[in-house]
Amino acid sequence: MKFKKSLNLVHVTPSASPADTCCSPDDRHSENNEIIPDDAVGHKTEFIVYGMDCSACANTIEKAVRQTEGITQVQVNYSTGKMKVVALEEAVFEKLPATVEKLGYTLEKVIQKGNSRTYSIEGMDCVSCALTIENHLKSQPSVKHVSVNFSSGKMTIEHDNTVEDIIKEVSKAGFKASLVSRKRSSEVKKDKSGTNRVVLSGVLLLIGIIGSYTGVSEIMINVLYAAAIVFGGFKPAKSAFYAVKSRSLDMNVLMTAAVLGAAAIGEWFEGATVVWLFALGTVLQERSIEKTRNSIRSLIDLAPPEAFVKNGQQLVSKPVEDISVGEIIVVKPGDKIPLDGKVISGESTVNQAPITGESIPVDKHLGDSVYAGTINEHGSLEIRVTKLYEDTTISKIIHLVEEAQEQKAPTEAFVDKFARIYTPIVFIFALSVMLFPPLFIPGTWSEWFYKGLELLVVACPCALVISTPVAIVSAIGNAARNGVLIKGGAFLEVAGRITAIAFDKTGTLTEGKPSVSQVIATGTTEGELLSIAHTLEEYSTHPIAKAVVDYAKAKGFKSLKGEKFRNIVGKGVEAIISGQEYFAGNHKLFQELNNSIGELESRIGILQEEGHTIVIIGTKEKILGVIAVADSVRETTVKAVRDLQRVGISQVVMLTGDNEGTAKKVAAQTGVNRYFAELLPENKATAIKQLQVEGHFAAMVGDGINDAPALATANLGVAMGGAGTDTAMETADIVLMADNLEKLPHTIKLSRRAIRIIKQNIWFSLIIKAAALILIFPELLTLWIAVISDTGAALIVILNSMRLLRVKI
Numbered sequence: 001m002k003f004k005k006s007l008n009l010v011h012v013t014p015s016a017s018p019a020d021t022c023c024s025p026d027d028r029h030s031e032n033n034e035i036i037p038d039d040a041v042g043h044k045t046e047f048i049v050y051g052m053d054c055s056a057c058a059n060t061i062e063k064a065v066r067q068t069e070g071i072t073q074v075q076v077n078y079s080t081g082k083m084k085v086v087a088l089e090e091a092v093f094e095k096l097p098a099t100v101e102k103l104g105y106t107l108e109k110v111i112q113k114g115n116s117r118t119y120s121i122e123g124m125d126c127v128s129c130a131l132t133i134e135n136h137l138k139s140q141p142s143v144k145h146v147s148v149n150f151s152s153g154k155m156t157i158e159h160d161n162t163v164e165d166i167i168k169e170v171s172k173a174g175f176k177a178s179l180v181s182r183k184r185s186s187e188v189k190k191d192k193s194g195t196n197r198v199v200l201s202g203v204l205l206l207i208g209i210i211g212s213y214t215g216v217s218e219i220m221i222n223v224l225y226a227a228a229i230v231f232g233g234f235k236p237a238k239s240a241f242y243a244v245k246s247r248s249l250d251m252n253v254l255m256t257a258a259v260l261g262a263a264a265i266g267e268w269f270e271g272a273t274v275v276w277l278f279a280l281g282t283v284l285q286e287r288s289i290e291k292t293r294n295s296i297r298s299l300i301d302l303a304p305p306e307a308f309v310k311n312g313q314q315l316v317s318k319p320v321e322d323i324s325v326g327e328i329i330v331v332k333p334g335d336k337i338p339l340d341g342k343v344i345s346g347e348s349t350v351n352q353a354p355i356t357g358e359s360i361p362v363d364k365h366l367g368d369s370v371y372a373g374t375i376n377e378h379g380s381l382e383i384r385v386t387k388l389y390e391d392t393t394i395s396k397i398i399h400l401v402e403e404a405q406e407q408k409a410p411t412e413a414f415v416d417k418f419a420r421i422y423t424p425i426v427f428i429f430a431l432s433v434m435l436f437p438p439l440f441i442p443g444t445w446s447e448w449f450y451k452g453l454e455l456l457v458v459a460c461p462c463a464l465v466i467s468t469p470v471a472i473v474s475a476i477g478n479a480a481r482n483g484v485l486i487k488g489g490a491f492l493e494v495a496g497r498i499t500a501i502a503f504d505k506t507g508t509l510t511e512g513k514p515s516v517s518q519v520i521a522t523g524t525t526e527g528e529l530l531s532i533a534h535t536l537e538e539y540s541t542h543p544i545a546k547a548v549v550d551y552a553k554a555k556g557f558k559s560l561k562g563e564k565f566r567n568i569v570g571k572g573v574e575a576i577i578s579g580q581e582y583f584a585g586n587h588k589l590f591q592e593l594n595n596s597i598g599e600l601e602s603r604i605g606i607l608q609e610e611g612h613t614i615v616i617i618g619t620k621e622k623i624l625g626v627i628a629v630a631d632s633v634r635e636t637t638v639k640a641v642r643d644l645q646r647v648g649i650s651q652v653v654m655l656t657g658d659n660e661g662t663a664k665k666v667a668a669q670t671g672v673n674r675y676f677a678e679l680l681p682e683n684k685a686t687a688i689k690q691l692q693v694e695g696h697f698a699a700m701v702g703d704g705i706n707d708a709p710a711l712a713t714a715n716l717g718v719a720m721g722g723a724g725t726d727t728a729m730e731t732a733d734i735v736l737m738a739d740n741l742e743k744l745p746h747t748i749k750l751s752r753r754a755i756r757i758i759k760q761n762i763w764f765s766l767i768i769k770a771a772a773l774i775l776i777f778p779e780l781l782t783l784w785i786a787v788i789s790d791t792g793a794a795l796i797v798i799l800n801s802m803r804l805l806r807v808k809i
Helices: 054-064 090-101 127-138 163-172 193-212 220-247 249-262 268-300 393-406 410-435 445-459 463-464 468-482 488-498 505-509 524-539 542-553 589-594 601-609 637-646 660-671 681-693 708-713 727-733 745-774 783-806
Strands: 002-005 008-011 044-049 072-077 082-087 106-109 115-120 143-149 154-159 176-179 304-310 314-319 328-333 343-345 348-351 362-364 379-384 484-486 499-504 511-521 562-568 570-577 580-585 613-618 624-634 652-653 674-677 698-702 716-720 735-738
Touching: 044 090, 054 072, 054 082, 054 562, 082 090, 082 348, 082 379, 090 106, 090 499, 106 524, 115 410, 127 143, 127 163, 127 176, 127 220, 127 249, 154 163, 163 268, 193 220, 193 268, 220 268, 249 268, 249 624, 268 783, 348 542, 362 463, 362 589, 410 445, 410 463, 410 484, 410 488, 410 745, 445 745, 463 745, 468 484, 468 488, 468 745, 468 783, 484 488, 488 745, 499 505, 499 681, 499 745, 505 511, 505 624, 505 652, 511 542, 511 601, 524 542, 524 562, 524 570, 524 580, 524 613, 524 624, 524 698, 542 624, 580 589, 601 613, 601 624, 613 698, 624 660, 624 708, 637 652, 637 660, 637 745, 652 660, 652 681, 681 708, 698 708, 708 716, 735 745, 745 783
Parallel strands: 499 652, 499 698, 652 674, 698 716, 716 735
Antiparallel strands: 002 008, 002 674, 044 082, 044 106, 072 082, 115 154, 115 176, 143 154, 304 314, 304 328, 328 379, 343 379, 348 362, 484 735, 511 624, 562 570, 570 580, 580 613, 613 624
């Protein structure tokens, strides 16, 4: 293995990997060897495992679960964070969460697709709301499993009762549920009751304030304030009831307690103001969060719900879910393509930006692949369907992005843990302030009670808890709309920390298909040389031969009449042209023909050192010329490498199995500042380890198949051309849907900006909370100002996060 750094060539031989540690970068994607077959005997289920930070954790869990009585097979996959288990009886699965929890990890059962339903939840404005719904539904006997995701606003639930029953139970907790279908968002009726209650509460509060200055009796004014509390506080009070019932301590509980306390000590104006500000802040938060969620939901609307299917000479409109593989659909100019397929008739240009992020439409001809959700711009196309609706590229993108939303980033997990500790501590402190100081410190009981109420409001960690997930969803949604799949907040954070990026050469930095780079004619004219080469290579399927033929055609030189074509294995081809025997092949072929290369020897040697493949054309007696073929560098590569260096990537590295000369030439053309040459596939992973040993946070960019070991070893795996390969979409941490690198520098930039915004949000939230806590005891804080500090901070954090939606990739 060799690599080039600056201008000095350094020779490196593969060495043993650094000492393994539990959380070394080497085993970030390491897997266990045991595979559970689909036909395994027994009851099978799958769990998501939370808390694993290396493959050693997976081994520990696997050993512990295997020792559980009734378990026949177990496989823990660290990369996917999942555990597959086979048991003699289903009841055994109930023991596993406790078993794994003792080891310091948590389990969540994966619901099989056929047994679960997905609901959209309206009204959630923080993670605590999701927890309240979860805990309430878990108490229902008919619910087998439930998972509520605040970021996506969706609930996945396995239940035996009706859809109406579930919707009713969710409404009891103060939220609105609707079964997810392919109904367009414009057709879904929005619930405006929350907004109406805020308006009514605000009007009553305003009338009360005006009445206090116009001589209206105090009793009447307090009635108005009490009515404002009832209308504005109905939803949070209802949610608080079910939160307490399900043993959750969320902001609704804290705010309701504060308002009831204010009313108890006669602070009706304070209570009404708190309710209205809180309700207003909640509505504004919900609307803001909906905009971030819509960045993902808009993907669903990319593909049309129906397609025109060709039935004989007629076109029949059918729902896309009812269309089978092999059927022929017709897409008119200006329409969206409804399903993945191949063009069997017609020509057009297709705007693939919704899938790949490419700004320039792509020409489509007979046999070309097209994707659901892309836009047919000009000609009419007949397309043979190759994938069912649920298997289309856009469906997989939506599925992967929704999965990404559900995976917590390390920062988010830390903040959640902090909030779970912070809230009960401040809540207990608030109760202590209400009860104990009046016994020992001079002052009225109502003053200390009021301070305790302020502490209850300050105990709400809304802004802090929401600081990370909204930023992550905004960034992932932005990237998805621009043809980049980031498969989770953890990978978004890793991308922002990358200092070195390694590229596979062939097919990544280069086109991956050879082309003619130079023609040297010595014994004839260039035109005659290319005509003879065209004739000799026309019937060969070798990529080099195809490159020669394509070049001759492009130059306008037609093939001649040839006969008696013969392939000489490993050396070249021969044929009779105009009664003369001609050969096209490598140096070895002409050595066997005893035909001297002569003065071309040195030129051929130089070309080979530069990475060219040489095709010699001639007869047994005479050399007619040489055609040099090489893999060309992609048009976007040089700019992408330059942009990566501009955004702060200190090491842009090329990995290749080619010789030193080829590697040196391509490195010079692309602008990479380092290369590893003459690598076997397994040595690419060793090269990544070398970068990690040097202290770099390394990413690997490849095609997701041949580069699997290196992609797995890197801190971040990036696959190209995800729109064309399912494997690339499944194996990598980040997928560039288009087959070029132009989006990568901007993705790194987006990730770093997301990390900055997350840090801004966290520090802002903590500073606001600290300031509020400090201002309570000098009596500089009022209850309604405390509410503004909480809901206002949450709203600012959301708006700050939403800036990521506007970052251009």
